[in-house]
Amino acid sequence: MRIVVSGTHASGKSTLISDFASRHPEYEVLGDPFEELADEGYVDLDAALFRAQLEIAALRLEEAAEGSNVIAERGPMDFVAYLEALDRLGRRGRSSVSSRAGLARAEAVADRIDLWVLLPLDDGDPIAVGEDEDPELRAAMNDALLDLADEAGPTGATVVELTGGPKARLVMLERAVAPSPRSKSQSESAGI
Template identity: 30%
Template sequence: MRIAMSGTHRVGKSTLIEDLGEELPEYRSVDEPYHLLEEEGYASASPPCLEDFLEQLRRSLELLEEEDTRNVLFDRCPLDFLGYLLTHEDSDAFDVEEWLTRIRSALKTLDLVVFVPIEERDRIRLPAHEDSQQRREVDEKLAWLLLDDPYELGVEVLSVHGSGDVRIAQVLKRLGRG
């Protein structure tokens, strides 16, 4: 299967991928586009500007389009960046319609998106310098994109909750392994 973890920053996506990698040794992990771009020399603004999120969206789409193997765990998917773009202060400059055909096509290569929402009690402490309001807005936008599917993207979504062990068990159960 091709599985992507989705959620705003600091909700435990990367930790979940690491833990699932131990449970699913036949799977390989693909790092999130931000880190891949950074390794390739891309310098993102702090905080990221609209173009930074567009570049991450492009890279995420490329990963899904280029990677044709099975048994892959992706850290993030194009919908993550759509969530950030739609909530960005400069979102008026972003035309979602221009991207939907390519996003739909790339998402069809995924078998499952695991949505990791913000929980009532955060599992990862948010540093004081980070914008908690923006994080909540992105989380709400991702829930809308993934669970309400307003753009009729048709991706299968599993929303996970609870401790790390509980989240792993939820994914393994969905995969028929638990």
């Protein structure tokens, strides 16, 4: 199963993925695309940075074979949401052009996702962030991501929104990944 865990920065993605991977070693973990850009000299949270990460996220999905067990921190839609957030905040730059191109790129690989996990900001389990984390951009990206999920989510993928603390989110993710009794009985009756 190819899983993408999406959410704004400091929303609990890394914790959820780490907790899941420790219980499911059969899954390959694909870290945040930003990690691949750490030495590239990006210093600002701008359209160029988000567009580069979008491309990394899209390429990783293209490389993940159908039927492989992969859990990725962020997918292309995360970075479309960041580009949309820049627009909403009036931090335009090249973001509006990048946003349209990014959405087309994200939609082109959407069929490579089996399970899209959304981690919206949750007042019930707030993660405190400092001013250096750009809380305004964080909130705007969260809203843009949820809008995109409603408007342009991956077709054919199961989409789940997980809220609550780390333990509750892990339980919900494991339920989403577990085969349903119906699909198991269908597999058994098909001789699989």
